[in-house]
Amino acid sequence: MSAPSPAVVLLSGGLDSATTLAWARGRGFRCHALSIDYGQRHAAELVAAKRVAHALGAVEHRVAHVDLGQFGGSALTDPEIAVPTDGPGPGIPMTYVPARNTVMLALALAWAEVLGARDLVIGVNAVDYSGYPDCRPEYIAAFAQLARLATRAGVDGARFNVHAPLIALSKADIIRLGRGLGVDYALTVSCYQADADGAACGQCDACRLRRAGFEGAGLPDPTRYAVREAAGRTAP
């Protein structure tokens, strides 16, 4: 019997990436979890990532720091730009972080090459995806092609797989998948502006999508909200 293959799993500490890690474990990968601290407001996610990596059996969890915040341009990294709380509008929202998934996948690729891993796993989603360009299937395919050209392993003929198992799932389907794989969503933090303890605002797009997902899946929402009334006010 051959040893399990290593995979690098991007793990933000949110609902989607926790599900992704559980999926990768279920597929038999030896999971090396990687969280990226890119100056995001919701640093509570990184605390959650550590809990999730442990709970879901990652063999290792690392945090890579990179100061995307210095470039600005996103409500998630620039304190001058407010996180929208009035529901989704047209176009790409202000929570889009320029080139975020490219930076995160590049770092995952760096670690994968050192580990000898050929599999990267990322929890992007093109359905309830908030309109981010770097969550689309054609983007994921282009990164896999780049990875082959970028690396020593690729020169030696290896292919890289970029797995995005959630890409075509609704939030409710993601939650059903994760529950079936034993994910405890109480450990995860999705809110774009969670407080230091990880309590959610209940009002940003990420909170809205998350709550609607639990409702759609017919499951109780284990999210801890900072202000009980806020949760009530924004319920559909």
Add this chain to the structure above:
Amino acid sequence: MSAPSPAVVLLSGGLDSATTLAWARGRGFRCHALSIDYGQRHAAELVAAKRVAHALGAVEHRVAHVDLGQFGGSALTDPEIAVPTDGPGPGIPMTYVPARNTVMLALALAWAEVLGARDLVIGVNAVDYSGYPDCRPEYIAAFAQLARLATRAGVDGARFNVHAPLIALSKADIIRLGRGLGVDYALTVSCYQADADGAACGQCDACRLRRAGFEGAGLPDPTRYAVREAAGRTAP
């Protein structure tokens, strides 16, 4: 008359990237210079980058920090791996940093998107290139394609150009080009293990290529070597 277009120019502080910046200025770009501190041994390059950015008229110079060093796997970031000083061997050398150019271009792309720039400039070279996979034309083309798919601007129909003006030039040609554009190579540091003052070892691959380049161009080598004899010992 239209305003000059902005470009993000990756600037290590070495000979190649200084030439690249001079090229971009000569092409009329408003140059935003970006240095990446990825935990490399040759931090003296970053000091040189600041000098070079100023001398060659960049409108701005930033340093982005990212800890690639934690992944290891390269003589440039892992103190346990020695920098080779016995001349080029077969295959990809230990100075290869996994996914380095992908990480650097991803960060350049992040800044470009915030600036509204559609042009990235990188000083990779596929001739005297030390055998790195991410210095090949097909890699550069794949990144340009990825950039289009990764970004808000790409969704809106923009194309990104990844300029690699040195890719097909010999080191001697690069030096001739830069001298013609007014580059003062005494400001640059190429050595993989320069000391804190930027003095070069004279023995690593980068030093060997650089010295051979000045010889090939028929120009005096302005490099400051840490040990005068070391320079003599390795001269062809």
